[in-house]
Amino acid sequence: MRTSALVLGLLAGSxxxxxxxxxxxxxxSRFELGLPAExxxxxxxxxxRPELLFRPGxxxxxxxxxxxxGLFGGPEQLFLPVSLGYRACFRQGLTVQPLVGVGxxxxxxxxxxxxxxxxxxxxxxxxxAFAVAPRWTVGALLTTDVMFVGTPGFGFxxxxxxxxxx
Amino acid sequence: MVVRLALLVFAVSGCLGGPxxxxxxxxxxxxxIQALDAQASTTTNLDRFVAGGACWTNGExxxxxxxxxxxxLARLRERSAALPEACAP
Amino acid sequence: xxxxxxxxxxxxPALAGAHTxxxxxxxxxxxxxxxxxxxxxxxxxxxxxxxxxxxxSFDERFAAPVEVFVPHEQALKEHRPAWAVVGxxxxxxxxxxxAALPAPxxxxxxxxxxxxxxxxxxxxxxxxxxxxxxxxxxxxxxxxKGDCELWVFSPxxxxxxxxxxxxxxxxxxxxxxxxxxxxxxx
Numbered sequence: 001m002r003t004s005a006l007v008l009g010l011l012a013g014s015x016x017x018x019x020x021x022x023x024x025x026x027x028x029s030r031f032e033l034g035l036p037a038e039x040x041x042x043x044x045x046x047x048x049r050p051e052l053l054f055r056p057g058x059x060x061x062x063x064x065x066x067x068x069x070g071l072f073g074g075p076e077q078l079f080l081p082v083s084l085g086y087r088a089c090f091r092q093g094l095t096v097q098p099l100v101g102v103g104x105x106x107x108x109x110x111x112x113x114x115x116x117x118x119x120x121x122x123x124x125x126x127x128x129a130f131a132v133a134p135r136w137t138v139g140a141l142l143t144t145d146v147m148f149v150g151t152p153g154f155g156f157x158x159x160x161x162x163x164x165x166x
Numbered sequence: 167m168v169v170r171l172a173l174l175v176f177a178v179s180g181c182l183g184g185p186x187x188x189x190x191x192x193x194x195x196x197x198x199i200q201a202l203d204a205q206a207s208t209t210t211n212l213d214r215f216v217a218g219g220a221c222w223t224n225g226e227x228x229x230x231x232x233x234x235x236x237x238x239l240a241r242l243r244e245r246s247a248a249l250p251e252a253c254a255p
Numbered sequence: 256x257x258x259x260x261x262x263x264x265x266x267x268p269a270l271a272g273a274h275t276x277x278x279x280x281x282x283x284x285x286x287x288x289x290x291x292x293x294x295x296x297x298x299x300x301x302x303x304x305x306x307x308x309x310x311x312s313f314d315e316r317f318a319a320p321v322e323v324f325v326p327h328e329q330a331l332k333e334h335r336p337a338w339a340v341v342g343x344x345x346x347x348x349x350x351x352x353x354a355a356l357p358a359p360x361x362x363x364x365x366x367x368x369x370x371x372x373x374x375x376x377x378x379x380x381x382x383x384x385x386x387x388x389x390x391x392x393x394x395x396x397x398x399x400k401g402d403c404e405l406w407v408f409s410p411x412x413x414x415x416x417x418x419x420x421x422x423x424x425x426x427x428x429x430x431x432x433x434x435x436x437x438x439x440x441x
Contacts, residue, residue: 040385042384042385043384043385043386044441075326075328075329075330075441076326076327076328076386076387077327077386077387109380109385109387111327111378111387113375113376113378114327114378114379114380114387117380151380151382152382153382153383153385154383155385195395199318199397203316208316209315209316210315210316210317210318210397211291211315211316211317211318212318214318214319214422214423214424215318215395220423220424221423227423230320230322230393230423231320231393231423233320233377233392233393233394234319234320234321234322234393234394234395235395237392237393237394237395238318238320238394238395238396239395241367241394245346245349246346
């Protein structure tokens with residue numbers, strides 16, 4: 001009974017995780033599209049930050065190049081960040097996949113009666129993804145940023161995401 | 167600790183707009199207040215508005231002070247009779 | 256005043272107690288311990304009829320900028336709190352200002368009043384909390400030697416949060432912002 005359960009569990013895990021197929025070898029399969037919903041807690045805004053992840057290495061490798069453009073609205077401002085960075089996704093092929101990332105970010109903040117506030121700096125992110133179906137993951141992470149060029153600032157916030165491998 | 171370090175980083179970057187020349191509105195404001203003091207035999211602490219004062223450490227504070235001086239001087243001109251010549255527009 | 260204080264405070268723990276951001280209580284006058292150092296005080300007009308009193312005492316005549324600011328939110332578009340410096344030796348307010356004051360002036364006291372009517376409304380960005388504010392526009396006031404008061408009131412009866420900024424000399428701590436994050440951040 002226990003052996004059967006263990007075998008079934010392992011089979012389920014491998015079915016949900018990434019398996020290397022011919023499709024993975026195509027260029028398109030190196031891309032993942034993510035749609036995170038996020039809240040910024042310093043300068044309250046909420047919105048979406050769609051991201052494109054590129055896997056430069058072989059299937060199963062942990063490295064991703066990340067490009068993201070967000071649009072957030074809040075009671076006081078409109079916030080538009082553009083990010084370029086690196087993300088490491090661990091335990092590829094398994095259900096629980098920790099991730100960590102770092103990169104640079106250009107931020108714009110808008111209100112109707114003031115010039116746009118621009119900042120450039122770095123971000124850090126850390127969280128976990130769960131493989132819920134072949135090519136699909138959901139997850140959550142915390143992100144923090146420090147802007148040191150232009151208008152300085154420090155921010156952080158939670159992000160929930162859904163990602164699909166193309 | 168992380169918060170303090172981060173703020174120190176952008177404290178430096180944010181403040182290194184560098185010293186700013188005193189705004190003309192504050193030069194006029196200081197001259198007017200000093201003339202009023204001479205008239206009334208009083209002294210007023212104007213340290214922040216003179217060259218080297220706290221107003222002129224970076225552009226953002228300078229803008230605040232320039233506005234304060236402009237509106238403060240305008241208020242004096244509107245409401246005070248017999249202002250000294252140094253307070254004239 | 257707005258930005259330098261917040262920024263330096265968080266890197267200067269020794270001064271953390273000097274100027275923590277204060278939530279004003281309209282029922283209790285707030286006494287400023289070191290008025291020559293810049294400070295920012297915050298409050299909320301719950302009913303629009305509140306009268307906030309800040310007590311100061313100077314050892315010399317002292318000129319500094321004063322401003323009132325509100326969060327840049329659509330709901331607060333018409334919220335324009337006013338401020339007044341009241342004290343002995345100050346000029347008499349005009350009729351409009353006297354009528355707007357929330358309380359009669361003590362005998363022998365004058366007032367410098369700003370009814371927050373500047374248009375277009377000045378805006379500034381506060382980089383620590385990453386917030387935008389509408390300002391009354393800073394105005395220099397010569398505070399008299401001795402005791403005086405700063406009053407903040409809502410002449411139009413509007414409700415909402417406000418901040419009062421004073422001075423430019425670098426001040427002290429804002430660690431209390433972390434203790435009451437939602438009040439100062441949102």
